[in-house]
Amino acid sequence: MPMSATQQRSQGQQFNRGRGAGDAVMDGKSKLAADAPVAIAVEHVTQRFDGRRPGQQVLALDDVSLEIRAGEFLCLLGPSGCGKSTLLNIIGGLNRQTSGTVRIGDTVVRGPTPSQVAFVFQESTLFPWYTVLENFKVSSDFQRSQASTWNDRAMSALRSVGMENFANHYPNQLSIGMKQRINLARGIFLDTPIILMDEPFAALDEQTRMVLGEDLSVLLARTGKTIVFVTHSLAEAVFLADRIVVMTARPGRIKATLTVEEPHPRSPDFMLAPRFSEIRNELFAILRDEIRQTVAAMREARDEGVVDG
Amino acid sequence: MAERSALDSSGIVPRSIQVGFVAAVIGLWFFLTLGGHVHLLLLPDPVKVWYAMVQLAVSGQLWAAAKVTLLSILKAYFTAVIPGLAIGFLVSRTLRSVQFFEPIFSGIFSVPLTLFFPLFIFFFGIGPNSKIAYGGLYAFFPVVITSIAAFANTDQLYIRAAQSMGASQLQLFRRVYFPSALPGILTGLRIATVVCVASVLGGETISSTNGVGHAIALQAELMETARMYAWVVYVVVAVVALNMALSVIETRTERK
């Protein structure tokens, strides 16, 4: 893969932005983040997938390096198919990368680390054959959590997303939005320092999404968890993130990193601030080229009747 | 399954239709026999059959034969179900083995195994064992076919979620694969019941020394049609009762 030129440039860009932001920071919270220990270290991670035909390979991630600090809220943004979910799954130990290393704290990731990392997926992963509360109990058993307080903790997690009255419902009796609230609550209930979220609000309508986003900002400001959050929504990324990482079209590399200086919890007023639209526009400008490229590649693939590697 | 509620037999209206149907059949039976529309040797009147039923019960013949048959059905059932579920789960582990085994099992199941019944007599003798082996083998296929599909259809999303939370292999089976596959498994178990009943009774009718099927075949041969029908009525009543029990169990698990 001829990658040196673009690769250098993109990493340089990331570095400059990162350092510039760090220097400029004066308020307490962001300074804390800059000093905080590294919670997740992604080092030169590459991921190849076997294609449909033998010999045909898909390069999903190309030498991605990234450091995420404890307590940081990091958003991953990029065109569809650029490897965001793949990166998240590698960090969570659900996929084994082709090469490179991921560390959680000092430990190299070799499989799921349920005591460290919780997932919230795009679709509800509540088991439909158990009630909401039974789902929490089963999750706690999976984690081999010895705590006898699981019931109280489950109820307080449900309360924090306003779903305490639905503890004994089956998931299929709830709307998609309600289910996603509960999935979020379970992520919090699992009590891990890190939560990985893969487009958790993508299936929701705009309004619900905004409300849940606000709730999330409030919730997380309290807990100080480290979050990696994949989204397609620029507004969501700017509203939630301390730092936004933009990825290139496939093969996924890091194209740019933006910092958002705004203490959590963030109020909806932040969305009206000029700075909000400035950052969003900047993001859009960075993304536009990548999206064009993705669309062009898709057309090409369609015209050739194959999916390239 | 939405159609389940439409087929639910517990409502007042369906119940009365069912009772009405039974009454109509008995009425027709009276009409045909007492009206002289069929030869009484082919179809004796219901009163005669009722006396024969009472006589079978009082003399103890009913219980003696039913014990043999019920035990054979039960043994055949477990012979089919336990390996069927175990092999079904193992085969469902990889797509490759599903693609390999599923057509084989489906193919064998579509052949009428009755053709090979004489072989079961050769290998297992004329006693109950040949019926158990025959019924067990026959009912194995619907169990294995439905459970392969049921286990293989478990949503990957749930499996990944469970793994991310640290589920062990055993937990994965108990909490994810099994409950997810349960509706499909129950369908297979239900088919297995029907197949076991049919093949054990059928086997007894063809060649045996004992059991309800043997009794029916014997009475037919002796032209004791009242007695033969008495046995048949007992079988029908037992099968209907079994079916109702299974429906209750299925709706119970469905509510979960």
Ligand SMILES: Nc1ncnc2c1ncn2[C@@H]1O[C@H](COP(=O)(O)OP(=O)(O)OP(=O)(O)O)[C@@H](O)[C@H]1O
């Ligand atoms: N298990 C797999 N086998 C083969 N190819 C895969 C596999 N998983 C992902 N890919 C490929 O890797 C690339 C990245 O996929 P990924 O799901 O990570 O993208 P994404 O950025 O999350 O996209 P989206 O925004 O649409 O969710 C895609 O081209 C996809 O086709």
Ligand SMILES: [Mg+2]
């Ligand atoms: Mg994705």
